[in-house]
Amino acid sequence: MAAHVLEHGLSGASLRPLAKAAGTSDRMLIYHFGNKEALIGELLTYLANAYSDALDEALPTGRADSRGDCLDAIAAATRAPQFAPYLALWWQIVAEASRGNAVYRDSARAIMRKLLGWVEDFMPLGETDRTGAAQQVLTLVEGAQMLDAVGCSDIADAALARAIAAG
Amino acid sequence: MAAHVLEHGLSGASLRPLAKAAGTSDRMLIYHFGNKEALIGELLTYLANAYSDALDEALPTGRADSRGDCLDAIAAATRAPQFAPYLALWWQIVAEASRGNAVYRDSARAIMRKLLGWVEDFMPLGETDRTGAAQQVLTLVEGAQMLDAVGCSDIADAALARAIAAG
């Protein structure tokens, strides 16, 4: 079912297709999860964990040599093509969160917090304000990813290159 | 109909509710626009123009005193609460674009290009690489807006403050 959501998105996540993907029936999904909302909730946390694990493998370990290196590495890792399905889902989550849906907003916020922690840990030791630098890197990377999503990777590339050169 | 989409989002933009909002019938919408896809397309361009006009009024005129001022002013203007409905719609457009929908991607790209032009025009004359600086500002502001959407405005604020102080 997670694979189905990654491929077809949240809007295609209706009970019968999900059940078919899971090799069961919509009847069973309701029986096990109670209702669709609970199902989607569990799917979301499962996918958040899967995304987190995948990022764990893709993100560099240790410390960056400089702020610029940190931004470069984080941007390269999170913009890797293997994460495209996750990002497609991510923007749907953001859209729901932006409409005030608390479940999605909390889920998205948790992911952002975790990602921020990662960037912070990867910041070079020489950095005085590690948290502040990480917040700036995260904001830039997320902006770049949005620009990727709408086909403006050129802007994202230029912005990142400039920031990397500066920091 | 535009007001209805701004309030209820694209997922609530089915023919009958839209027709009711317009004071007509679904039958008439199909008659005038041919099919739903064309309707949404026209609605999208209409809303893009409305958003553009609203930004035109909200964005400062003239030139910023510095890169930092430019970022500050653009961020303050685009994050104003009056644009919240547009942003909620924006993330749905981004989500569709990210899934490969060409109509939404092109529409979103056009808006980004226009916004980039604005930032460029507002860049101080002393700036040597006005385009590059504008790209970086745009990326930061869009990242901040995404963080706003998922309830992480604290990260966005800190990142912007840091970038403003630096530039």
Place this chain on the structure above:
DNA sequence: GCACGGTTGTAGCGATTGCTACAAGCCCTT
């Protein structure tokens, strides 16, 4: 042997989806 609770399949509910067939109105021209 037999009842019992946990699990599953079948069928169907009412609502909503985009869209269409049909016919009745409308105004303009002849």
Place this chain on the structure above:
DNA sequence: AAGGGCTTGTAGCAATCGCTACAACCGTGC
């Protein structure tokens, strides 16, 4: 007055939505 094209209302199509009623299965404990 009669016809013709543009517009519109009514009704309905097949498909899908989340969900449920009902009955049949299953292994376990008595």
